Amino acid sequence: MTTYNKPLPIIDDDNREFWDSCKRHEMRLQQCSDCGYWRYYPSPVCHSCGSFSHKWNTVSGKATLYTFSTVYRPPSQAFADDIPYVYAVVELEEGPMMPTNTVGIPPDDVRIGMPLVVTYDDVTPEVTLPKFRPA
Numbered sequence: 018m019t020t021y022n023k024p025l026p027i028i029d030d031d032n033r034e035f036w037d038s039c040k041r042h043e044m045r046l047q048q049c050s051d052c053g054y055w056r057y058y059p060s061p062v063c064h065s066c067g068s069f070s071h072k073w074n075t076v077s078g079k080a081t082l083y084t085f086s087t088v089y090r091p092p093s094q095a096f097a098d099d100i101p102y103v104y105a106v107v108e109l110e111e112g113p114m115m116p117t118n119t120v121g122i123p124p125d126d127v128r129i130g131m132p133l134v135v136t137y138d139d140v141t142p143e144v145t146l147p148k149f150r151p152a
Contacts, residue, residue: 020139022095027140028144032059034073039145042137044078046113047071057113079133080107080149083114087124103127120152
């Protein structure tokens with residue numbers, strides 16, 4: 018197995034359910050039990066109303082490309098073989114914005130507003146990263 022040399026998320030009590038769900042190839046996000054606000058990045062407090070009450074719910078995995086940048090200079094040597102790649106922000110169907118990468122499409126074909134769907138990249142036995150491909 019090849020060693021994964023890129024940064025990995027720090028998994029803690031607040032975000033563990035998100036990362037565990039990605040490992041199962043599904044995506045679960047926190048939803049405020051008081052106001053219904055979907056939140057990403059996971060947090061102990063609602064970003065909308067300040068409530069500490071939430072539940073974890075499965076989301077559709079559907080998204081729209083909100084913005085992106087094509088990366089031509091690697092931020093570190095670990096990314097050198099990926100150049101060029103697309104760093105994107107997607108808007109999930111449920112509302113939250115999420116930073117990610119697009120896959121399965123040449124960088125020159127990526128367009129703001131395009132429909133995307135989540136796919137999962139099992140980068141280590143412990144971590145699976147959600148990425149997005151054309152729907």
